[in-house]
Amino acid sequence: MSDIPEAIGTASEGGLFARAISRESGGSSTDADGHFAETACLNCGTELVGPHCHTCGQAAHLHRTLSAVGHDLVHGVLHLDGKLWRTLPLLAWRPGDLTRRYIAGERADFVSPMAMFLFTVFLMFAVFQAVGFTTPTDIAVPDMKQIGSVLEKEQADLKGKRADLLTRLEATKDEAEASKIRSAIDKVDQDIASIETGRSAIEGDKDGKSNLNITIGNPAGSEFLEHLNEKWRKNPGLMLYKLQSNSYKFSWLLIPLSLPFVWLLFAWRREFKAYDHAVFVTYSLSFMSLMFIALSLLAKAGVGLGWLFTIFATIAPLHIYRQLKQGYALSRWSAIWRLLVLLFAIFIVLSLFLQTLLLLGAF
Incomplete structure (x- = not known):
């Protein structure tokens, strides 16, 4: 069962890549x-x-x-017949022109959006491997029994403190002092309850199964979340590797996940079709892959994280703005408000993509 998602991803990857180079x-x-x-x-x-x-x-x-x-x-x-070198400059500097010209039918001079996407994704992960940006495989699994023992000792100390506070409360006749002691007892009770919840999540039930899924808002005790949690607890290094591998194999899912949000931005503009939005999204993702390649090389060269974030936070929105404005022939204001909405939608898309990867990693 664990090989099914990987096989599907490999088949999809191989089929698309074969079509691109056939x-x-x-x-x-x-x-x-x-x-x-x-x-x-x-x-x-x-x-x-x-x-x-x-x-x-x-x-x-x-x-x-x-x-x-x-x-x-x-x-x-x-595409060393010249397509790549004619496509890359436009993709970097005039992405909207590239999008509009490809949609209009100028296909012979440019790499197709899907072929460009596949090429950049393959190149990005190859560069990540070369510069050492891979998931760690030697993550130590924490000793849950030892953690449970520490929590148990902490809980015992809190119960002793509570007993002392109760003794002081019985002995005092000052109402103001008694009020302070009652507040302290309530605080200790909350700490004891929190530790008990933590112990239940870490040590599990009487059968040794983790109850973490119950503590994060799933009173029904979902079997799927239990299975996923157990896999992460037993071998986090393997799960991180599968997460990275699936993000590479299923990166094409970003295209269908993004399309509805781009379509909503132009729902009342009937001249723009779903195909137009697909070309826009695919070329945009291709550029982002190229930018991640450049950033990873800069990081390897010693550029600080602050500078890398500044570069990304500046270039990525600017590129999307230019592609929107040029590709859809928008005014400055129309492109700006669509950019702001799209930036918010990107977080939703990435969240959905991550949840999909976690789902695939559970099997």
């Missing part, structure tokens, strides 16, 4: 160097009259060599 190939005789000597298209059989088949679009001159495999991989991932 190249057509044909079968025919080759010369000694592995070059096809075709006069007709190897895919559909149409007679060739140029560098590409005018019927199916397959390249006219193919290679059956090992170097061709490397060329296909590099070309497919990076």
